[in-house]
Every structure is written in C-alpha cells, then in structure tokens.
Amino acid sequence: MDLQSTLKKAIQAAIKSAFDLTVEAVLFELPKDPTHGDLATPIAFSLAKPLSQAPKQIAEAIVAHLPSNDILESVSVAGPGFINFTFKKTTQTDVITHILEDFKTFSESGVGQHQKVLLEFVSVNPTGVMHIGHARGAASGDTLARLLRKNGYDVLTEYYVNDAGNQMDKLAESLYARYLEAAGKPSVFPEDGYHGEDITAFGNALFNKHGLTYIDHPEALTVFKKEGLEHLLLEIKNDLASARVRFDSYYHESSLYASGAVEEVLKRLKASGQTYTEDGALYLKTSAYGDEKDRVLVKSNGDYTYILPDIAYHEQKIKRGYHTLIDILGTDHHGYVARLKASLHILGYQDVLEVILLQMVRVIEDGVEIKMSKRSGQALALKDLIEDVGPDPIRYFFAARSLNSHMDLDIELARKQKNDNPVYYVQYAYARIQALFEKATHLNQAFDPTLKTFTTLENPLINDLLNHLRQYPDTLKKAALSKEIHKVPKYLHDLAGLFHKWYSAESFLTGEPRYISERLSVLKALEKVLEDGFELIGIEAKRVM
Template sequence: MKEKISELIERYLNKIDIKDVYYTIEHPKEEKFGDYSTNIAMVLASKLKKPPRNIAEEFIKTIENNQLFEKIEIAGAGFINFFINPKELLSQLMEINSKKDEYFKPFTDNSKKIQVEFVSANPTGPLHVGHGRGAAIGDSIARILRFAGNNVETEYYINDAGLQMELLGKSVYARYKQLLGYDDELPEDGYKGEYIIDIAKSLVVAYGDRLIDNQDAVEICKNEAAKVILKEIMDDLSHFRVKFDKIFNEKSLYDKGEMDESINFLEQKGVIYNKDGAVWFASSRFGDDKDRVIKRSNGAFTYFASDIAYHRNKFILRGFDEVIDVWGADHHGYVARVKAALKAMDIDPDRLKVVLVQIVNLLRNKEKVSMSTRKGEFIKLKDVMDEVGVDAARFMFVSRSVDSHLDFDLELAKKQSSDNPVYYVQYAHARICSILANIDSIPKCNYPDALEQKEEFDLIKSLIFFKEFIKKATEEIEPYFIVKGLITIAEKFHRFYNKHRIIGSEDNIFASRLILIEAVRVALKLGMDLIGVEAKEKM
C-alpha cells in the first residue's frame, strides 16, 4: 500500500516536472490522522513557492477518484492523510488468502549472491549471551534475505591463528601442570574459567605427565582446547537453531598463501610501505583515519592483515555480490580500515555491509551480570537457553534494533502472560490453530464481505503493514522490524478475538472470519520462521 501511494506521488511529481525530492510516507501515531501520511506538500513548498496546503489540495485533486482510499484529508501545516477503503482491505485479505507467504515477499529487481558472516567467536571459551544476540541477529538476517529471493550463504570464521589462541594454549598448559602438582601460574591475561580446568583434566587423562617439558606442549594444549571448545560452540549454536553453510579457518589463509598474495596485490598497487621494520598499508589514502600495520617487525601478521586476505577471498575468489559482517559494537573501529582495504583492491566498499550489534545487559533480580571471558565471569548462552528456552531467547535478542543496548530480563522471558512478548505472539498463533482444529464444517465463502467491524479492519491493516515491515527489515538489514510487525498483529488479533465470536457466529460472518484468522495465522508463522522462533500450535 505504501508503494501504491508512492507511485501516485511520483506520478504527480512527473506531471509538475520535479525530480529528486525526498519525502516520507509514514503510519500516523493517532488513528484520526488516517492509515498513511505524507509530508510531500511541505517538501515541495519552497520549490513551488506555494503554501503547503494549496499544494496538498492540488495533489488530492489528481487522485480524488482513486478507489484505494475511503477519504484523503489535509492536516496541520499540510500533511496529507490517507484512509484505506474497506473494499481495498478486503481485496488485500483475499490476496493473502490466495498467495499465502508469497504475498509478503518484498519486491526485488534481482537476487544477489550474499554472504552473511556472524558469531565467529574465537574458540577460546563457551558462547555467552553477547554471542547469542549476534547469532540470533545474523541467522535472522540470513532467513529474511533468503525469503526475499537472494542466494544466501552463512559462514562462521574461526580465528585459529592469533595471539589469543596462543594464550589459550598457555592457560590450559598452566592448569595442566598445576593438576600434576607443579607450582605454575596462569599467564597474565590468561583464561581463568572453570572450562580451562576441565580441559586440562582431560589432557591429564589422555597424556599423563608426558606433556611436561615437551616443546610442543603449548601447541598440543591449544589444539586440544580449540577442538573441545569449538565442538561445544557448534553444539550450542545447533541447539539455538543456527547452522552454517561453511566454516572458514583463518589458518587456511596462511596455508594457501592467500596472506602473501593479498599483500603482494596491494604492493603492486603501490599502497604498501616499510617503516620501523614493519610493513604498513596506506589505508589513510582510502578513508581510514591513519595507516595500519599489516606485518609487525617480528614478522608476524596482524589481525588486520587476516581481515584483508579474508575479504579478498570473499569478494574476489568466491565472488559474493554482497557481504554482511555481523560484528560486536566494540569492532566499530575496524569498519573504515576494512572498507579502505576493499577500495585499494578495486572492490566497491559499499558491497560490504557491517552490522554492529550492541551489548546485552543480562538482568537477574534486576541486577546486571558482568561478563568477561578471561576472568570466567560470564553467563553461557547454553544456560540462558536452558532457563528461558530457545524461542524466548531468540525473540528477545532481536526485540530491539541492533544499534540499541538490550536489557534481557530473564524473569519476563519466562512469564506465561501477555506481559511476555514471546508468549503473546505464540499464543495468538496457537489460539488460531485451536479454532481451526475444532471446526467440523466451513460454510462456503467466496468473498469475506461480512467483515465490517473496526477490529476486523484493524487486523487486516496489521497484515498489510507487516508486508511493509518485512520490506524494511530486508532493506535495512534489521530483524527488529519483524518482531515489531508480529507484536502489532498479535495485539490486533487478541483485541479482535476478545470482542467478537468466531465459532457460533452467523454462517457468512463465521466463514469471513475464518478467512481473516487464516491470513493472520500465515503471517504469524512466517514472521516467527524469519526469526527462528517456533510457531506453536498448542500452548
């Protein structure tokens, strides 16, 4: 519907020969201002040298016989408010009834080959709730983009070649020696979690004391620990309904020579230089705030060097049209430098979309729980799933925009009441399934013209708006809009259900309302599928 209004505005702009105008079409907060409102008249005022209300009147005259609208009004300084014709609402309802999920698909000119890389936590410890939010958001993004018709590949990048992995190996080795009675201390900034001791215990069982004074002891400890931790990570993600199409090891960039190839490529472009014994990339030439070291004076590559090779692999070697990296908000400083590297490699930096996910504040008894992987003070994602369930965890993690901090209220997530948005949405779907399961026969109904109550039309509007929410979620790479749409539909459904009978109403009303609630069921199930939440049929 918003697209249809936009088409009418564009037709008017062509008629008066005005181009490149930015205007908005929004849903007014108050019902008295209609279903849609646009500021086009006020935007055009300075260009046309006319009062906005006069422009609004002229625009309305060009579309006053349009059957999409029951009425069009001018409000305030010149807002144009549109009220959808009830007949158009019924027509849209029948279209949902006919097309099902297809009705809600956003229009795309062509599908893209898109990679979504997310979580990518170093295998140095179990996943915590912060990782959980990134997992829910990344997986939901992939589901939404696939629904829109794109060829999407999900990927987990394992940083298995960095200093943190060396620190993991040293931490496990220290615990291993302690278990064997040696007076050994954890390295500074070592990993202190109980899981490190558990891994060390398994090494004592497997190796006895044979790792003592073994020159490869730290490497063995690192590899064994990474294997154990990575399995736990993947098990947790699988339970969280997150599965990756590909697991990519950072180490493979070294093994296949892609690190050297990337630097050689940049060297040929004349953007590499030596300084203080280190190798530098002149990233400031491409929009970064300063140049960056890619190989230290000791010959070790930096993390940024790996990022360059990895993104070259994504765009050039694997040919993705678009790459979406889901990172923690603490990585915001990396965006400019990675985009600078892309630009230097003749890759359009706009093909990389970086979603920065803000932190999760886990609340227990209204107090924040601190999280630190190295100190071992964190709440595992697994523990949260066990406590509130996968559905509640996934729903809550995407219930706010990615750039907003999230206060995850454990007690709210467990409530079986309308206060809990997860329960509220799932119960709406289960309620409809229960009604449909208890119907013996359905009166014939070719068109739901018996629908005439305000709550019925409000519910149809929420379905039309949901299509717009899906389009917005696709364009802005923001799963939060799916949740917003689901809650709106659930709210309108519960209000309708509590006021009007379905089973037991007159045949024509009964049949019309069955068409309505089936459309609601389709939308609710689709929305929950898009964020990885089960659409329960019984509760």
C-alpha cells in the first residue's frame, strides 16, 4: 500500500477513536510551503461544523489519537487547523521504487471501472479546412480521451460527419461555381456559399480532373458533393493527424437516413404523444423537459430540422452500448444542449449526456481580433500554424487552459514565443535527463534497477520532488473525475520546475558511485512520469533539444 493510503487509514482510525466518527473521504494536499512537511490534510476544517469545535482543537485531538506507525517522522498542527505530516526518510523514498517497479499500478487509478464512454468532439462540418478555432476542441477532446482511458474508462472517440444537411448542397454549389470559373464559363456564386481558398482550389482541381464534362451536367452537383466531401474530410483527417489527434470512429449523418434511424425515431417521438402540429410544422414538446420552448422537428415544407437526425444519432450511441455520452461543443451551440437533452428524455434516456461547452478562442493579430468564419474564408488554417510552430506548443497551449475559460490567442506572440513557450520548459527537463543518462553511461555508471534503499538524498529539493512525484496518480484521478485536463500540464510544469531547480543546485555525476546511482534512480522515476504525462497531452518527449 502506498504512503497516502496508509496515512488515510491511520487518520480515519484516529478520528474514530477521538470522536467515534466514521469518515470516508480524507483529502490530502501538498503544503504550499515545503517546510511545513511532506503532506497535509485539511480534514479538521470539514469536521468543525458537525462537531461544533474549533478546527485547531479537532486537529490536535486527531494527532493525539493517531495510531503508532513507522512511516511518520513527525506530525504537527499548524495554522488554523492543518495537520502536517513529515515522512521518515526511508519511507519517503518508497515512491521511487513504486514508480520504477510497477508504474501501472502507481499511475492508474482505475476509477473509470471500464465504464463505456462515447466522447464526441470536433465534428466540424466538412465544408472547409480546419482553422485555429477548431484546434481547441481537437486538442482538448483528444487529451480528455487519453486522460479518461488512463483512469480506466473505456472511451470511444467519435467524429460526427454532417454530410446530409443543406450545407453539403451549398458546398456542391460553391464548388460548381468555382469549377465554372475555372472553365472560363459564366457562374453565379451561391448566396451563403463557401468562399474559402481551399474551395476555390478544389473547384479548379475538379476542372483539371473532369474538364468540361460537368458543365450543365444533371449529375454535376451530386458528383461534386460526393467528391467535395471526400476531399474535405481527408483534409480534415490530415489536419487532425498533424495535431496528433485520431478518432476511433467517424459516424456519418447520411447513414442515419440510410438505415432508417431518422424515420424510426420520428415515428417514436410521434407515438410518445409529445408532439403536435402548428402552422403545418411538427413540434416536439421539449419545453416540458427543461427547454425554453418547443422545437420544430419537421418544417411545414416537409423537411426535417437538424435536430431530428441529431436525436437519432445520440440514440444510436446509446444503442451501441454507451451509457455515458460526452459531447464537446463550442459555446455557439449553447442553445442546443437543453433541447437535445429534453429530446432524449422524451425517448426515455435521462442523465446519459454530458455536454462540455468550450469557450471561443479569440484570435488576435496586430491587436485586432480575427473573426473565424468558413463562409467568409478568412481564417487561420490549423495546418499553417502547425507547420509554423509544430504540434507541441498547440497541444500544450490548449491542454493547459481550463475548458470553460475564455481565451485569447495572440498569433504574433504564439509565433514569436515558439522558442520561449512553456511547453519547452517541460520538454527541456526531459531532454536534460536524457543527457544525464547519456553522460552517466560514458562514466560507466548505469541506472541500477535493484537499488531499493536511499541514503544520500538529503537535499530538500529532492524531498520536494519526491513529494510531487507521489501526487501524480492523485492529480490524474482528480483531473479525470472533474474532466479538468489543464491539471495535467500544470502538474508537469511544476514537476519540471522542481527538477530544474535541483539540477542547478547539485552535481549529479560526480562523487561516490552510490551517490550517483541513487540520483539515477530518481531521474529514472522522473523520466517515467514525464513520459507518461507527455503522452497524455500529446506532446513529444524530445531526447535532445
């Protein structure tokens, strides 16, 4: 059992004997000030109300009743009621062997208990290239998926391809117009068409491929729609891949029509008695289930609104065996959440869907906001930015922000800072460790996996580092449960900082073999955690920088 669990049991026992109270949760935190000890608990504060006693008294009583043990060097009550623990040196170093011998049990909390989660994100309509505004969803979603998997959830990541709506028709018309232009024929660009350069370029490509074949051809739009979709989806997949994002599944809206799922869900919604007709349109009574007002399912002209296939889609997710659905959407889809949840409720599914709304990214260039819009064609392509600065800064940047924080991205700064970005701080720590191992090899000093006891790790900086390493699993677990991915970069940054300080304070490779060997073990453990953390946020563990 790890130190923290052992300590938790001891505290629970102390509370039991002091107050005859059974406490389930005992929170631990690293004291802000390392001189306060190796670990602290604010448990006395949460007991103050129920016990009607001052936190300080409670803390003292808990300390007095703490069972004798061989892990603690000292315990103290500090401030208004914190209990601070200092571990014995010999137990303090256990974390090193724990990490080195069984990293899996060390780092994986298993809280997910193989719960099946379907995580949908990005789902950009294939009507243009991905721009920087989409990158946040991609990076955040992918990191969340990795984090949940790490903690024992069975996650399927899915991209919903809107290939059936009238946006596809607009795409086909836009391509056709560009195609005509390329052919030197008169063309009328559709209202609300897509003005992006990529669309123009592909329109030209279609002309190069097909020549004059499709001029005034009855199948022109059908063919262009199909080829446009294929092309743009491929582009999107390439962009995602360049950002190290991959999806387990691409689910096409059109398949819902093909399988009859849309019709079927419409039939059942009607049968539920929760629909009515007004002004020739069919409404769903979503307002009875938390929505602001009722929503149209079928327009008076007979067309379906977008929500109908979406309802069918979400039900398909559930029918495929996923009872926890997470959608990551932009805040511009805010109004959509209540109606979708209400619709699922009507179908008999409650509390299956969680929607994470990502705040918009404001892109600033030269002090002016650049509006991201595919229709206008004015957008900073994700591809270009990745070519410029590489995927690491982008992955790190987005992973480091809490999901519902608003954020400004200064393009100039992002470019300028590519050598001064926080991501290099953490990567540099890893590269330095590699250099040390390299150098140690030349000195005929190799990492010794059999080393289990440590006697030379006296520097307080090492103590800080070990304390921090011990927090890794807890950090991941909390991050997964609250879906706060930004806790991972934060942790890695702090860890890297502790290493850099230590690196500057001590010489690692001079001195007794034992002195060196013990340091190599700490470095090995550190290396392991950094690699693991980098993997979670999708950045490269560079051996050389």
